[in-house]
Structures are given as C-alpha cells and as structure tokens.
Amino acid sequence: MDFREIKVSLKASSVPLTVKSYMLLAEQVDYPFHIGITEAGTLFSGTIKSAAGLGILLSEGIGDTMRVSLTGDPVDEVRAGWEILKALEIRKRGATIISCPTCGRLKFNSIAIAKEIEEKLANVKDSVKIAIMGCVVNGPGEAMEADIGIAGGDGAGMLYVKGVQVRKVKEQEIVKTVLEEVDKLLVERRS
Numbered sequence: 149m150d151f152r153e154i155k156v157s158l159k160a161s162s163v164p165l166t167v168k169s170y171m172l173l174a175e176q177v178d179y180p181f182h183i184g185i186t187e188a189g190t191l192f193s194g195t196i197k198s199a200a201g202l203g204i205l206l207s208e209g210i211g212d213t214m215r216v217s218l219t220g221d222p223v224d225e226v227r228a229g230w231e232i233l234k235a236l237e238i239r240k241r242g243a244t245i246i247s248c249p250t251c252g253r254l255k256f257n258s259i260a261i262a263k264e265i266e267e268k269l270a271n272v273k274d275s276v277k278i279a280i281m282g283c284v285v286n287g288p289g290e291a292m293e294a295d296i297g298i299a300g301g302d303g304a305g306m307l308y309v310k311g312v313q314v315r316k317v318k319e320q321e322i323v324k325t326v327l328e329e330v331d332k333l334l335v336e337r338r339s
C-alpha cells in the first residue's frame with residue numbers, strides 16, 4: 149500500500165521463538181523493530197529471559213526500541229532494560245558496579261555493600277565504574293581498573309581511585325566513602 153511509517157514487533161514469551169522470528173524477518177524487511185520478550189515473568193526470571201533474548205538480538209544489530217515486560221513495578225522494567233543496554237555496552241551512562249562472586253577468601257560483607265552502593269547510585273546519569281572486590285588476592289586488579297575500587301580485607305577495604313591505591317577504609321565506612329569519591333569524581337569531570 150506504499151505506507152512505510154511502521155515499526156514491527158514479534159514478541160513471544162518463548163526466548164528461542166522470539167529470537168528466531170526477529171532473525172527471519174530481519175533478513176526480509178528493513179523496517180525498524182520493537183523488541184521484547186513478552187510476559188517474561190517475575191522480576192528475577194523475567195529479567196533473565198529478557199536479557200537472554202534481547203542480548204542475542206541486540207548483539208546481532210536487531211532492535212530499535214525495546215520493552216522489558218515484567219510482572220512487577222514498571223520502574224524495574226526500565227532499570228532491567230537499561231542494565232541490558234549497559235551490559236552490551238550500547239549505552240555507557242550510569243553507574244556500573246563490578247563485584248566479585250565472593251568465595252572463602254571474603255572477610256567483609258561485600259554483597260550488602262555492593263547492593264547498597266548500586267541502589268544509592270541508581271539515578272547517576274554519568275558513566276562511572278565502581279568495583280567492589282572481596283579480597284586482596286584477586287581484588288586489586290579490578291579495583292585499579294575501575295574509576296573507584298575497593299579490594300576488601302578483614303573488616304576493611306583498600307580504596308583505589310583512578311588506579312591509584314589511596315587508603316584503607318573501615319568496613320562500615322566503605323559505602324559512604326565510595327559515594328563521596330563518586331561525587332568528587334563527577335564534580336572534577338564537570339569542572
């Protein structure tokens with residue numbers, strides 16, 4: 149009909165079906181695609197399904213707009229979508245938290261600390277990389293590569309700023325210290 153102002157969506161709740169459908173159609177038409185895994189599920193499983201499906205499509209260059217459909221708070225849908233784009237390095241704004249999976253070497257509560265820092269920096273627009281690593285064996289490398297890093301010790305952590313070891317920080321002061329360092333860094337960048 150010579151009408152071309154359209155965008156195509158082929159969402160399904162099955163990841164393989166969705167991926168295959170978009171890939172097949174992408175070979176045949178040049179329209180923009182709105183992508184998503186529909187009715188993906190609850191926050192945890194739905195985010196994983198969406199990340200798997202959207203990750204494959206986006207890394208193949210398929211997708212112009214997207215929606216993460218979760219049974220939950222719409223704010224979490226946006227956050228999940230944003231994290232998918234950040235993970236694929238399609239968007240680089242916002243705080244990225246690198247944190248280790250923890251193991252027997254861990255001697256401070258890195259899980260709670262990483263979670264609290266992530267929550268407190270959820271609204272940061274600038275790109276900033278923060279590493280919260282569990283120990284001094286494998287922590288310093290990642291901590292040095294981040295803008296701000298912590299390599300944990302026994303009830304404390306070594307603070308790194310832009311690759312430089314700065315000082316030891318007590319466990320209960322790590323969150324506050326990292327947030328202060330992020331503020332400083334962002335002010336520095338803007339001046």
Ligand code: SF4
Binds near residue numbers: 248250252253281285
């Ligand atoms: S950084 Fe240290 S505590 Fe964390 S997983 Fe690696 S070895 Fe374990």
